Amino acid sequence: xxxxxxxxxxxxxxxxxxxxxxxxxxxxxxxxxxxxxxxxxxxxxxxxxxxxxxxxxxxxxxxxxxxxxxxxxxxxxxxxxxxxxxxxxxxxxxxxxxxxxxxxxxxxxxxxxxxxxxxxxxxxxxxxxxxxxxxxxxxxxxxxxxxxxxxxxxxxxxxxxxxxxxxxxxxxxxxxxxxxxxxxxxxxxxxxxxxxxxxxxxxxxxxxxxxxxxxxxxxxxxxxxxxxxxxxxxxxxxxxxxxxxxxxxxxxxxxxxxxxxxxxxxxxxxxxxxxxxxxxxxxxxxxxxxxxxxxxxxxxxxxxxxxxxxxxxxxxxxxxxxxxxxxxxxxxxxxxxx
Amino acid sequence: xxxxxxxxxxxxxxxxxxxxxxxxxxxxxxxxxxxxxxxxxxxxxxxxxxxxxxxxxxxxxxxxxxxxxxxxxxxxxxxxxxxxxxxxxxxxxxxxxxxxxxxxxxxxxxxxxxxxxxxxxxxxxxxxxxxxxxxxxxxxxxxxxxxxxxxxxxxxxxxxxxxxxxxxxxxxxxxxxxxxxxxxxxxxxxxxxxxxxxxxxxxxxxxxxxxxxxxxxxxxxxxxxxxxxxxxxxxxxxxxxxxxxxxxxxxxxxxxxxxxxxxxxxxxxxxxxxxxxxxxxxxxxxxxxxxxxxxxxxxxxxxxxxxxxxxxxxxxxxxxxxxxxxxxxxxxxxxxxxxxxxxxxxxxxxxxxxxxxxxxxxxxxxxxxxxxxxxxxxxxxxxxxxxxxxxxxxxxxxxxxxxxxxxxxxxxxxxxxxxxxxxxxxxxxxx
Numbered sequence: 001x002x003x004x005x006x007x008x009x010x011x012x013x014x015x016x017x018x019x020x021x022x023x024x025x026x027x028x029x030x031x032x033x034x035x036x037x038x039x040x041x042x043x044x045x046x047x048x049x050x051x052x053x054x055x056x057x058x059x060x061x062x063x064x065x066x067x068x069x070x071x072x073x074x075x076x077x078x079x080x081x082x083x084x085x086x087x088x089x090x091x092x093x094x095x096x097x098x099x100x101x102x103x104x105x106x107x108x109x110x111x112x113x114x115x116x117x118x119x120x121x122x123x124x125x126x127x128x129x130x131x132x133x134x135x136x137x138x139x140x141x142x143x144x145x146x147x148x149x150x151x152x153x154x155x156x157x158x159x160x161x162x163x164x165x166x167x168x169x170x171x172x173x174x175x176x177x178x179x180x181x182x183x184x185x186x187x188x189x190x191x192x193x194x195x196x197x198x199x200x201x202x203x204x205x206x207x208x209x210x211x212x213x214x215x216x217x218x219x220x221x222x223x224x225x226x227x228x229x230x231x232x233x234x235x236x237x238x239x240x241x242x243x244x245x246x247x248x249x250x251x252x253x254x255x256x257x258x259x260x261x262x263x264x265x266x267x268x269x270x271x272x273x274x275x276x277x278x279x280x281x282x283x284x285x286x287x288x289x290x291x292x293x294x295x296x297x298x299x300x301x302x303x304x305x306x307x308x309x310x311x312x313x314x315x316x317x318x319x320x321x322x323x324x325x326x327x328x329x330x331x332x333x334x335x336x337x338x
Numbered sequence: 339x340x341x342x343x344x345x346x347x348x349x350x351x352x353x354x355x356x357x358x359x360x361x362x363x364x365x366x367x368x369x370x371x372x373x374x375x376x377x378x379x380x381x382x383x384x385x386x387x388x389x390x391x392x393x394x395x396x397x398x399x400x401x402x403x404x405x406x407x408x409x410x411x412x413x414x415x416x417x418x419x420x421x422x423x424x425x426x427x428x429x430x431x432x433x434x435x436x437x438x439x440x441x442x443x444x445x446x447x448x449x450x451x452x453x454x455x456x457x458x459x460x461x462x463x464x465x466x467x468x469x470x471x472x473x474x475x476x477x478x479x480x481x482x483x484x485x486x487x488x489x490x491x492x493x494x495x496x497x498x499x500x501x502x503x504x505x506x507x508x509x510x511x512x513x514x515x516x517x518x519x520x521x522x523x524x525x526x527x528x529x530x531x532x533x534x535x536x537x538x539x540x541x542x543x544x545x546x547x548x549x550x551x552x553x554x555x556x557x558x559x560x561x562x563x564x565x566x567x568x569x570x571x572x573x574x575x576x577x578x579x580x581x582x583x584x585x586x587x588x589x590x591x592x593x594x595x596x597x598x599x600x601x602x603x604x605x606x607x608x609x610x611x612x613x614x615x616x617x618x619x620x621x622x623x624x625x626x627x628x629x630x631x632x633x634x635x636x637x638x639x640x641x642x643x644x645x646x647x648x649x650x651x652x653x654x655x656x657x658x659x660x661x662x663x664x665x666x667x668x669x670x671x672x673x674x675x676x677x678x679x680x681x682x683x684x685x686x687x688x689x690x691x692x693x694x695x696x697x698x699x700x701x702x703x704x705x706x707x708x709x710x711x712x713x714x715x716x717x718x719x720x721x722x723x724x725x726x727x728x729x730x731x732x733x734x735x736x737x738x739x740x741x742x743x744x745x746x747x748x749x750x751x752x753x754x755x756x757x758x759x760x761x762x763x764x765x766x767x768x769x
Contacts, residue, residue, distance in 0.1 A: 073538025074580075
């Protein structure tokens with residue numbers, strides 16, 4: 001039991017929010033919260049809410065090391081036996097070593113056991129490009145995990161996304177892969193009073209319109225959402241109003257929100273950090289074609305993606321391998337023929 | 339072996355070298371202990387002043403614990419678990435019933451009635467000996483050759499067959515290849531094909547059970563081939579560091595498909611790896627149900643009482659092919675197989691014991707063979723006749739709740755069948 005106690009005491013790690021909530025003297029206001037703090041808040045709250053929730057993984061120092069396959073399997077087994085583990089990978093690149101446990105054990109078990117063995121587990125960690133960590137530390141796994149029935153896959157951008165989606169993922173009875181972004185951890189976002197509450201949950205499977213517009217629909221997930229918003233404010237000066245959709249969930253994808261937007265704007269640009277082939281953008285385009293929104297397109301949809309190469313190390317090369325604001329602007333102008 | 343060599347080294351005490359704490363790196367006062375004992379955090383041992391490698395001992399390795407000889411006589415009466423007649427008969431009948439079911443289902447695959455099968459020939463003793471030593475609620479993680487454990491716990495023939503046929507009675511809803519049984523009520527986790535993935539999962543489950551403070555154990559079965567997988571290493575190590583109530587049960591049956599143990603490892607089998615992880619370990623005669631029983635019983639008791647993992651390596655022999663996709667005559671001799679079938683089989687050894695006690699005779703043997711075969715044939719004929727699962731089950735259990743896209747597809751299928759059902763062999767499916 002001592003070991004169990006020690007395990008739970010390890011968390012929360014990272015800084016806690018100052019005790020603002022108890023000392024509120026004026027009207028409630030939004031505050032700036034970094035993604036990291038939002039995640040920690042979510043973990044604190046969910047650990048307190050349900051004693052079956054526990055953390056393990058590479059970030060949780062005590063049981064770390066090269067045992068990715070090991071602790072992933074342990075997390076799956078613990079979930080099968082009734083606990084609700086939150087399993088952290090130092091980066092999702094390393095999850096490839098444990099991917100058999102994630103796909104063949106976590107994702108497929110409910111189906112293969114005809115519903116008798118649920119696996120309520122969350123796999124989380126940084127995904128995609130960071131800065132200067134080269135090819136084996138920079139791959140985006142949205143398409144890999146988004147491919148598999150049995151898994152849910154979420155990809156937060158803002159602090160509100162991070163906190164709300166993590167809480168939703170922990171409360172979800174299915175295996176959930178949460179793809180975070182290392183470069184966003186230190187970025188502060190405004191969090192409303194509502195978002196700061198203990199019961200704030202962002203529903204899995206619902207996209208958010210971050211910015212309304214009329215000329216073109218930009219769809220992105222994770223860090224590129226910020227780039228889209230930047231591109232949108234630059235384009236606004238030229239009279240092009242972009243509607244920016246933050247997917248929030250990769251699987252199940254909220255294609256209805258994209259369709260409604262395309263019906264309004266008639267133009268679509270998808271933006272992602274991952275490689276172009278078989279990526280998130282490919283799936284969005286395929287679904288748009290299969291649904292009613294196809295009839296509203298005035299031009300073929302365009303995908304903005306990472307370059308189709310393993311991520312190089314040199315900074316100037318790395319910078320040019322991930323979608324930049326100028327790439328998004330270029331794609332918009334191309335699809336609008338301006 | 340390893341332990342003996344270390345003791346020999348310790349015998350050769352080194353001459354104390356003068357303390358060299360100086361060299362400008364600090365004085366005696368800076369380091370709390372300058373005794374001539376290594377201070378490394380990673381190991382607690384003495385110094386050795388002679389270069390000597392520890393030799394892996396494979397010539398005379400860990401001994402094989404047994405209770406009965408090959409003729410079913412108790413070797414050392416103090417080790418006889420003195421199981422009551424009823425229990426011994428249950429052990430025997432489970433092993434023979436399993437054997438009979440294996441024969442029928444193997445044949446049914448050869449005849450194209452089911453797609454695949456794996457027999458348990460020769461290893462029945464490892465199943466029932468261990469199953470009998472567990473509590474009913476202990477959680478079982480198997481590999482794929484442990485059907486006897488489930489049978490011992492009372493899983494009916496109907497359901498074994500239903501799973502192999504993937505018919506409407508299959509609790510698994512026809513989702514899996516044959517022999518991938520699972521039963522929540524009997525605490526037998528659904529079999530999963532990838533090798534050794536069950537090992538760290540079993541440890542995670544044991545950890546959860548320990549947290550819940552239930553007096554339950556987890557038993558994790560695997561073969562000597564699966565023990566070569568990375569997951570096995572991680573599982574053993576975590577079990578020890580997380581102090582879990584788990585019994586690791588390795589069926590060392592001589593072959594991993596076509597790979598003989600001589601090519602599988604160069605050390606002293608699997609039991610010798612245990613101490614490397616800090617696991618209490620033992621090697622037993624897997625064809626001796628009493629030895630398997632004794633070892634599992636004691637390991638289980640202590641695993642739960644002391645929250646520490648145990649490793650049992652049960653030596654046995656895989657008499658059958660790896661599966662229906664294998665023809666083992668390609669890599670081993672018929673003589674070798676016959677030796678184990680005739681000279682050292684768990685079923686015949688127990689039968690000799692029972693006959694020696696006056697609990698069994700030719701008459702009963704004939705009668706039981708007839709009635710067990712009849713039972714199996716009845717279940718078999720039923721399984722053949724049953725319809726397949728309802729096509730609606732195609733869509734369920736992908737997630738805990740059915741997502742909208744699958745609901746739409748299921749409704750579309752329903753509409754389609756309403757209109758065009760007469761063109762489909764609907765009578766083959768449960769409606």
